[in-house]
Amino acid sequence: MGYPRHVAETVEVLISAKNVPVYAHPGDAGADLSSAEQLVLAPGQRATVGTGVSIALPAGYVSFIVPRSGLASKHGITVVNSPGTVDAGYRGEIKVTLLNTDSDHEFAIAVGDRIAQMIVMPCAQARFVSVEKLPESERGDSGFGSTGLAAHAESK
Numbered sequence: 001m002g003y004p005r006h007v008a009e010t011v012e013v014l015i016s017a018k019n020v021p022v023y024a025h026p027g028d029a030g031a032d033l034s035s036a037e038q039l040v041l042a043p044g045q046r047a048t049v050g051t052g053v054s055i056a057l058p059a060g061y062v063s064f065i066v067p068r069s070g071l072a073s074k075h076g077i078t079v080v081n082s083p084g085t086v087d088a089g090y091r092g093e094i095k096v097t098l099l100n101t102d103s104d105h106e107f108a109i110a111v112g113d114r115i116a117q118m119i120v121m122p123c124a125q126a127r128f129v130s131v132e133k134l135p136e137s138e139r140g141d142s143g144f145g146s147t148g149l150a151a152h153a154e155s156k
């Protein structure tokens, strides 16, 4: 019996890059982006780092730039504006604003190091329809931890 196999949607994305983002494994959601720059992030420092990658997403798609979990857990490196949003119409270089959250250790980046990953997703654009009153829902205006144990018990 074979493992059920669902072939994910693939979409053609035009790219201009020296280092094309790489999916480490078949079916991965994130393709690794590498640095086009050499730099050192001091403890607590942030920097906007070039990737040398420019893309043309098809209309109706978005790319999100998100941190790599290994860099986050081992070195405290994150993406400040995660998920960074690459609009379909953007043709400039994709840059990654990294933050070294480690309070003691600097983090050195060499050209070609994988610094973040990009996810390509279909994305709807809303047609905002103004109304006087929104339709009712079970959640209503509860949020911000409303389903936490204590709050949940109180509300029962």
Ligand SMILES: O=c1ccn([C@H]2C[C@H](O)[C@@H](COP(=O)(O)OP(=O)(O)OP(=O)(O)O)O2)c(=O)[nH]1
Binding pocket: 065, 081, 083, 084, 085, 086, 087, 088, 090, 093, 094, 095, 096, 097
């Ligand atoms: O991590 C990121 C986020 C954005 N961008 C590029 C692609 C995106 O389409 C553009 C604008 O991003 P965003 O809308 O998040 O920034 P903004 O501050 O609103 O700038 P703008 O006024 O240009 O929209 O910058 C990146 O290269 N990396």
Ligand SMILES: [Mg+2]
Binding pocket: none
């Ligand atoms: Mg914007």
